[in-house]
Amino acid sequence: MIPMFLLGALALLALLTQVGIVVIERRYPARGQAIEVDDATINLVDIGAKHASKPPLLLIHGASSNLEAMRHPLGELLAAQGHRVLLVDRPGHGWSRRTHVQDSTPAVQARMLNQALDKIGVTSVVLVVHSWSGALGTRMALDFPERVxxxxxxxxxxxxxxxxxxxxxxLVTTPLLGPLLAHTITLPLGLGLLDPGARGVFLPQPMPDDFVDQSATPLLLRPREFLANAHDLVTLKPAVMEQMPRYGDIRCPVTVISGEADRTVFTDIHSRAFAKAVAQTRLVVIPDLGHMVQNAAPDLVAAEVSRMVAELGRVPEAADALTK
Structure with a gap:
């Protein structure tokens, strides 16, 4: 028998969560176009030069975030340099919804994003991906090589x-218990943890004081997104294990930029190992740089992206080269 005071506390937390959702969504409203695909609605923002001869750039955020984390400063910088920049909320994150919370793997999300690009008539892109989406970017290159x-x-x-x-x-991915936690304590508790958590990911660089607000990070605390994020993280390791043996099949040019001081995603375990597996990889490792590469070194990232785009030439030529 659950004590009445506990039921009352849970009811109060659930009410506070619903109020919090309204406040957060008013503070960070949807910006972009909603694209319907199988089992998801993808929120996409299109900025920069719309009719450039260069291939569009598709920027994809990592875990615990949304497209705003890739917009400032990197996306805006690339758009100012004349690139067409597509910013996307991964399925289940930001203002993208997915029908099934279990659609958490890079393979499933790669299919959804591939369909979204079809819907807007984009034939091929240069992917710029961060952290969790390293697994998503490689999966797109493997499953949809003509697209990447x-x-x-x-x-x-x-x-x-x-x-x-x-x-x-x-815990959050546990049936019954997970949704209960997500709809009661996650938002009230999480509001106090967002800032220190984000600062830890930035180390050894300082986090910009306005990062949490500018990146719309509080959207993560909404129950549906928190549940989706937890499933993404819990299923990531077996998904990576499944696709690792295929990396040698990647044929597109690859650049990896990582920090030697990254203690969130270790460069030795991931970036250096990937560069050994994919011969055409250009590996750039920056001393004393942490995990938030796009924030700490946006000019360097933009230069590397522009270098790749220049080498690719026009989109049709790049697509033809991938199919030969």
Whole structure:
């Protein structure tokens, strides 16, 4: 029998969560176009030069974030340099919804994003992916090679690592208990943890004081997104294990940019191992740089992206080269 005071506390937390959702969504409203695909609605923002001869750039955020984390400063910088920049909320994150919370793997999300690009008439892109989406970018290059003209990975997850992804994420993916936690304590508790958590990911660089607000990170605390994020993290390791043996099949040009001081996604385990597996990889490792490569070194990342685009030439030529 659950004590009445506990039921009352849970009811109060659930009410506070619903109020919090309204406040957060008003503070960070949807910006972009909603694209319907199988089992998901993809939120996409299109900025920069719309009719440039260069291939569009598709920027994809990592875990615990949304497209705003890739917009400032990197996406805006690339758009100002004359690139067409597509910013996307991964399925289940930001303002992208997915029908099934279990659609958490890079393979499933690669299919959804591939369909979204079809819907807007984009034939091929240069992917610029961060962290969790290193696994997503490689999966897109493997499953849809005609779509991926080039791949730029920032502090990417590519290989199996020791350990897990946090006990709370495991709890949140537990049937019944997980949704209960997500709809009661996650938002009230998480509001106080967002800032220190983000600062830890930035180390050894300082986090910009306005990062949490500018990146719309509080959207993560909404129950549906928190559940999706937890499933993404819990299923990532077996998904990476499954696709690792295929890396040698990647044919597009690849650039990997990582920090030697990254303690979130270790460069030795992931970036260096990937560069050994994929011969055409250009590996750039920056001393004293942490995990947030796009924030700490946006000019360097933009220069590497522009270098790749220049080498690819026009989109049709790049697509033809991939099919030969």
């Amino acid at each position: 003209a080039g791949l730029v990975m920032l502090a990417p997850v590519t290989h199996v690592w020791r350990g897990g992804v946090g006990r709370y994420n495991k």
